[in-house]
Amino acid sequence: MESKSCRNSLAVKTSHVLPPDTNNHGTLFGGKLMAHIDDVSAIAAVRHARKLVVTASTDSVDFLEPVREGDSVCVEAFVTWTHTTSMEVFAKVVTENLLTGERKVCTTAFSTFVAIDEDGKPTAVPEVYPETDQEKELHRSAPERAEQRKQRRKNSKEMAATFGTVYPWNE
Numbered sequence: 154m155e156s157k158s159c160r161n162s163l164a165v166k167t168s169h170v171l172p173p174d175t176n177n178h179g180t181l182f183g184g185k186l187m188a189h190i191d192d193v194s195a196i197a198a199v200r201h202a203r204k205l206v207v208t209a210s211t212d213s214v215d216f217l218e219p220v221r222e223g224d225s226v227c228v229e230a231f232v233t234w235t236h237t238t239s240m241e242v243f244a245k246v247v248t249e250n251l252l253t254g255e256r257k258v259c260t261t262a263f264s265t266f267v268a269i270d271e272d273g274k275p276t277a278v279p280e281v282y283p284e285t286d287q288e289k290e291l292h293r294s295a296p297e298r299a300e301q302r303k304q305r306r307k308n309s310k311e312m313a314a315t316f317g318t319v320y321p322w323n324e
């Protein structure tokens with residue numbers, strides 16, 4: 154499989170922040186922003202793999218700045234690293250006051266997508282290569298993040314196995 158550049162998968166979406174996506178503080182709901190990130194990141198992953206994908210995990214979503222009603226949010230996402238069937242996608246969100254032009258990086262997030270075949274089984278993806286300094290740094294630091302995810306997944310599975318599936322009202 155021919156390797157592809159990070160830039161090849163770049164996906165970008167700009168949206169206007171309007172009710173009903175804002176809360177009682179007049180700022181964008183975190184969950185709405187996460188949905189934008191998942192949407193754009195999934196497009197980047199499909200663009201890289203040219204296969205169907207599922208979100209396997211999201212490491213963290215850091216809400217660094219509030220996003221105010223009337224502002225725009227621009228989500229940029231691209232594949233930073235791949236293993237056999239999985240792809241790490243980095244997303245950066247910039248909020249802009251459309252009247253003043255002031256922009257801030259309001260959120261960053263790393264997600265992992267897995268390509269699946271017609272039977273829903275994980276299937277191989279092309280490798281990715283970085284070109285810019287930022288892409289190179291994200292690519293270089295990715296294996297360490299992947300290792301942490303592996304450990305977290307193991308811990309989550311072990312914890313899940315200790316919980317029952319009985320609803321509280323049936324106890």
Ligand SMILES: CCCCCCCCCCCCCCCC(=O)SCCNC(=O)CCNC(=O)[C@H](O)C(C)(C)COP(=O)(O)OP(=O)(O)OC[C@H]1O[C@@H](n2cnc3c(N)ncnc32)[C@H](O)[C@@H]1OP(=O)(O)O
Binds near residue numbers: 195208237267306
């Ligand atoms: C009608 C027209 C259609 C047109 C079409 C156009 C496309 C238009 C785009 C739409 C885009 C939609 C995008 C929806 C995105 C969702 O919303 S999907 C819904 C939410 N996600 C899910 O339901 C996923 C549920 N989980 C699973 O299905 C399985 O656990 C997985 C993720 C497929 C893994 O399967 P598994 O059999 O456990 O596989 P396993 O061999 O252990 O691991 C396979 C790989 O996954 C990695 N992995 C597994 N779990 C994790 C984890 N928690 N964290 C990190 N990596 C993990 C492994 O490290 C491994 O990586 P590689 O070493 O192969 O690179």
